[in-house]
Amino acid sequence: xxxxxxxxxxxxxxxxxxxxxxxxxxxxxxxxxxxxxxxxxxxxxxxxxxxxxxxxxxxxxxxxxxxxxxxxxxxxxxxxxxxxxxxxxxxxxxxxxxxxxxxxxxxxxxxxxxxxxxxxxxxxxxxxxxxxxxxxxxxxxxxxxxxxxxxxxxxxxxxxxxxxxxxxxxxxxxxxxxxxxxxxxxxxxxxxxxxxxxxxxxxxxxxxxxxxxxxxxxxxxxxxxxxxxxxxxxxxxxxxxxxxxxxxxxxxxxxxxxxxxxxxxxxxxxxxxxxxxxxxxxxxxxxxxxxxxxxxxxxxxxxxxxxxxxxxxxxxxxxxxxxxxxxxxxxxxxxxxxxxxxxxxxxxxxxxxxxxxxxxxxxxxxxxxxxxxxxxxxx
Numbered sequence: 001x002x003x004x005x006x007x008x009x010x011x012x013x014x015x016x017x018x019x020x021x022x023x024x025x026x027x028x029x030x031x032x033x034x035x036x037x038x039x040x041x042x043x044x045x046x047x048x049x050x051x052x053x054x055x056x057x058x059x060x061x062x063x064x065x066x067x068x069x070x071x072x073x074x075x076x077x078x079x080x081x082x083x084x085x086x087x088x089x090x091x092x093x094x095x096x097x098x099x100x101x102x103x104x105x106x107x108x109x110x111x112x113x114x115x116x117x118x119x120x121x122x123x124x125x126x127x128x129x130x131x132x133x134x135x136x137x138x139x140x141x142x143x144x145x146x147x148x149x150x151x152x153x154x155x156x157x158x159x160x161x162x163x164x165x166x167x168x169x170x171x172x173x174x175x176x177x178x179x180x181x182x183x184x185x186x187x188x189x190x191x192x193x194x195x196x197x198x199x200x201x202x203x204x205x206x207x208x209x210x211x212x213x214x215x216x217x218x219x220x221x222x223x224x225x226x227x228x229x230x231x232x233x234x235x236x237x238x239x240x241x242x243x244x245x246x247x248x249x250x251x252x253x254x255x256x257x258x259x260x261x262x263x264x265x266x267x268x269x270x271x272x273x274x275x276x277x278x279x280x281x282x283x284x285x286x287x288x289x290x291x292x293x294x295x296x297x298x299x300x301x302x303x304x305x306x307x308x309x310x311x312x313x314x315x316x317x318x319x320x321x322x323x324x325x326x327x328x329x330x331x332x333x334x335x336x337x338x339x340x341x342x343x344x345x346x347x348x349x350x351x352x353x354x355x356x357x358x359x360x361x362x363x364x365x366x367x368x369x370x371x372x373x374x375x376x377x378x379x
Contacts, residue, residue, distance in 0.1 A: 008099070008100065008103055008240075008241070008270065009238075009239045009240055009270055009271060009272070010225060010237045010238070010239055010377075011099075011102075011103045011224065011225055011238075012099040012102045012103050012222055012223065012224060012225060012237070012238045013222070013223065013224070013225045013228035013235035013236055013237050013238065014220050014221065014222055014235065014236045014238065014336070014340050014376070015045040015047075015221050015222070015223055015227075015228045015231050015233055015235050015236075016041040016042060016043075016044040016045025016046075016047065016219075016220065016221030016233065017041055017044055017218075017219070017220055017221075017337045017340050017341065018036075018037045018038060018039065018040025018041030018042070018043070018044055018218065018219045018220075019037060019040060019183060019216070019217070019218050019219075019334075019337070020033050020036045020037050020040070020115075020216050020217045020218075021183070021216065022183055022184070022185050022214050022215070022216040022327065022328030022330070023119075023185075023214070023215045023216065024119045024120065024185070024213075024214070024215060025119065025120040025215060026117055026120060026215035026216065027120075029064075029117075030062070030063045030064045030115040030116060030117055030121075030217075031064045031068060031069065031072060031115070033115040033116075033117070033215070033216065033217035034057075034063070034064050034069050034113050034115035034217050034219070035069065035072050035073055036217065037113055037115065037217035037218055037219040038069070038073060038111050038113050038219045039073070040219065041111060041113075041219035041220060041221050042111070042221060044221070044233060045221045045231055045232075045233060046231050046232045046233065047109065047221065047231070049073040049074050049075050050074070051108075051109050052073075052075050052078070052109050052110070052111050052221075053075075053078050053079045053080070053107045053108055053109060053110075054078050054079065054080040054081060054098065054101055054102070054106070054107030054108075054109065054110030054111070055069060055070055055075065055078050055081045055082075055110065055111055055113070056081065056082040056083075056084075056094050056095075056097065056098045056101075056110055056111070056112045056113075057069075057082070057083060057084070057094065057112065057113050057114060057115075058083075058084040058085070058086050058087070058090050058091060058093075058094045058114065058331070059083070059084075059085070059086075059114075059116075060085065060086065060087050061122070062116055062117075062118065062121075062122035063114070063115050063116055064115060065083045066078065066081040066082070066083055067081075067083070069113070078107070079106060079107050080101045080106040080107040080110065082094060082097055082098065082101075084097075086368065086370070087331060087363065087368070088284060088286065088331045088332045088362055088363035089362050089363040089364075089365055089368050089370045089371050089372065090243070090362065090370060090372060091114070091284075091331055091332025091333055091335075091336075091362045091363070091372065092241065092243065092332060092336065092360060092361065092362040092372035092373050092374050093241075093243035093362070093370075093372035094112055095112050095220065095222070095238075095241065095333075095336055095374060096238075096241025096242070096243060096372060096374060097241075098110040098112045098222050099222055099238045099241055100241070102222055102223060102224055103224075108223060108224065108227070109221065109222070109223045109227075110221075110222045110223070111219055111220070111221055111222075112219065112220045112222060112333065113217060113218070113219035113220075113333075114217060114218055114219075114330055114331050114332070114333040115216075115217035116214070116215070116216070116217070116330060116331060117215045118213045118214050118215060118329060118331075119212075119213040119214055119215050120215050121215075123213055133248070144202070145286065145287075145366075146201055146202045146205055146210060146287065147202050148366055149205070149286065149287045149289055149290065149366060150201075150202040150203060150204060150205045150287075150289075151255060152255035152256070152289060152293070152366060153167070153204055153205065153287070153288075153289035153292075154203070154204055155254075155255040155256055156255070156256045156289065156292070156293065156306075156307075157204065159256055159304070160256070160304035160305075160306075160307065161307070162292070162306070162307035163307060164196070164204055164206075165192065165196075165311065166292065166306075166307030166308065166310055166311045167204070167205075167209055167288040167289060167292065167307075168192050168195035168196060168208070168288075169192065169310060169311040169313075170285075170288040170291050170292065170310050170311075170318075170325075171190065171195050171208045171209060171288055171325055172190055172191065172192055172194075172195060173313060173318070174285065174318075174319050174322050174323045174325045174326050175187075175188075175189055175190045175322065175325070175326045176189055177317075177319060177320050177321060177322045177323075177326070177350055178321065178322025178323075178325075178326030178327055179322075180348065180349040180350040181321050181322050181326075181327055181350055182348075183321070183327060183328070184321065184322045184326050184327040184328070185212055185214065185326070185327065185328050186212065186322070186325075186326040186327075187322075187326075190208065194208070195208045205287060205288075205289075208325070209287050209288045209289070209325075210286075210287055210325070211285060211286045211287065211323075211324035211325055211329040212324060212325070212326070212327075212328055212329050213329065214328035214329045214330060216328055216330050217330065218330050218333045218334045218337050219333075220333065220336060220337060220340070222238070225237055233344065234343075234344045234345070234378070234379070235379060236339075236340045236343045236344060236376050236377070236378060237376065237377050237378070237379060238374060238375075238376060239270070239271040239272075239273070239357075239375045239376060239377050240267050240268070240270035240271035240273075240374065240375040241267075241270070241372070241373075241374050241375075242263050242266045242267040242270060242372065242373055243263070243362075243370065243371070243372035243373075244259070244262070244263055244266070244370065244371070244372075245259070245365075245369045245370045248365060248366055248368055248369035255366075256293070256303075256304075257293075257297065257303070258290075258293045258294060258297050258364035258365055258366070258371070259364055259365025259369065259370065259371040260293075260294050260297035260298055260361065260364045260365065260371055260373070261296075261297040263371055263372070263373060264297060264298050264299055264373075267373050267374075267375060268299075268375070270375075271375040271377075273357065273375060274299070275298060275299035275300050277357050278300075278316050278357050278358070278359045278375075279316055279342075279352060279354065279355040279356055279357050279358065280316050280317050280318075280320060280339065280342045280343075280352045280355045280357075280358045280359075281298070281300075281315075281316045281317070281318050281319075281358070281359045281360075281361075282318070282319055282320070282321075282323070282335035282336070282338050282339050282358065282359070282360040282361070283295070283298075283318055283319060283323075283335075283359075283361050284324075284332060284335065284361050284362050284363050284364060285319055285323040285324045285325050286324060286329070286363060288325070290363070290364055290366075291310065291318060291319070291323075292306040292307060292310050293306060293364060294361060294364055295309055295310055295315065295318075296309075297364070298359065298361070298373075300315040300316070301314075301315070316352075316359075317352050319335075319338075320338060320342060320347065320350050320352060321334065321335075321338040321341075321347075321350065323335070332362045332363070335360045335361070336360045336374060336376075338360075339358035339359075339360040339374075339376050340376065342355045342358055343355055343356065343357075343358055343376055343377065343378040344378070345378075355378075356377055356378045357375065357376070357377045357378075358375070358376045358377070359373065359374075359375055360373065360374045360375075360376065361373040361374075
C-alpha cells in the first residue's frame with residue numbers, strides 16, 4: 001500500500017537549479033564547488049542565502065558537510081539539515097527527505113547540493129564502502145563497482161540473450177543527447193562501431209559502457225508549492241519520492257533484478273501514475289546495464305526485454321542530457337536537475353516536446369541494498 005505521508009504529493013517544488021562546469025580537474029576545493037553551485041541555484045530561483053533555512057547533501061568521505069557550507073554562505077543557524085552517508089543509491093532519497101522537511105514545516109527553503117572532485121581528488125576506488133559483504137569479495141579481487149555491474153550484466157545476457165550491441169545502443173543514444181548539451185564533458189557523437197572498438201574494462205563492459213569520473217557540483221532549491229508560485233521561475237512539483245532497501249548484488253540476490261523492482265510500485269502509487277504517464281526518464285547510468293535493468297524494473301518493458309527495448313529507442317526519452325556516460329557523473333543530482341529543465345521547458349535543443357511528467361532515479365541497489373527515485377511534474 002502506498003504511504004501518503006503528510007499528504008506529500010505536489011506540496012513541494014524545485015524552484016532553482018545550479019551547476020558548476022563539469023571538468024576533469026576543477027582546481028578548487030569541494031567547498032568552493034558546493035558554494036558556487038548553491039549560489040547559481042539561488043540566483044536561478046531569484047533568492048539569496050538569507051532565504052535558506054535548510055541544507056542537505058550526501059557523501060562517502062569525498063565532499064563537504066552542511067556545517068561547513070552554511071557558514072561559508074552566511075547560513076549560520078539552519079532549522080534543518082541532512083548530511084547523509086551514501087553514494088548514488090541515496091541521491092534521490094536526500095531530495096525526498098528535503099521535500100518532506102519542507103512539507104512538514106521544518107524548513108521553508110532547503111538547498112540540496114552535491115559537490116565532488118571525483119576525477120582529480122577522490123576517485124571512485126577510494127570511496128568508502130560500508131557493506132560487510134565486501135570482505136568476502138576482496139580476496140578474489142572483486143572490489144570495483146565496474147566488476148560488480150559487469151557480473152550482473154553477464155547474468156542478464158546468459159538468462160535473456162541480451163547482447164553487447166544492446167548495451168552499445170544505450171551509449172550511442174546518450175552521446176547523441178550529450179551532443180546537444182553545452183555542459184556535457186563528451187559531446188562528439190559515437191557510432192556502434194566506435195563503441196565496439198573501445199577497450200575492455202571488465203567484460204562485458206567496454207570503456208563506453210562506463211560513467212565519467214567528474215569534478216563538479218550541482219544544487220537544487222526546494223520550497224513549498226505555494227511559495228513557488230510567487231517566484232520567477234516555473235516551479236516543478238515533487239509528486240512522489242520513495243527510497244528503501246532490499247538485497248544487494250553482493251548478498252546473492254538475482255542480479256537480473258534490481259531494487260527498483262520493489263520500489264517502483266510505491267513510487268507510482270504515491271504519485272497516482274503509471275509508467276505510461278512518464279514523458280521523460282533520467283535513469284541512473286553508472287553503467288549501461290543499469291539503464292537496461294531499470295527500463296524493466298520501472299515497468300517500461302517486461303523483464304528480460306530490456307536489451308531489445310533499449311536498442312529500439314521505444315518508451316520515453318532516457319537521459320536527455322547525456323547522463324553520467326556523457327554529461328558527467330555527479331552522483332545522481334544532475335539527473336534531477338535535467339528532469340527539472342525538461343519540465344520547465346528550458347532544455348534547449350534537447351527539449352522533449354510536451355514533457356509534463358519525469359521519472360528520475362538513483363543507483364538501482366547493487367553495491368548497497370538501497371535505491372531511491374522521484375516523480376516530478378509540471379504544474
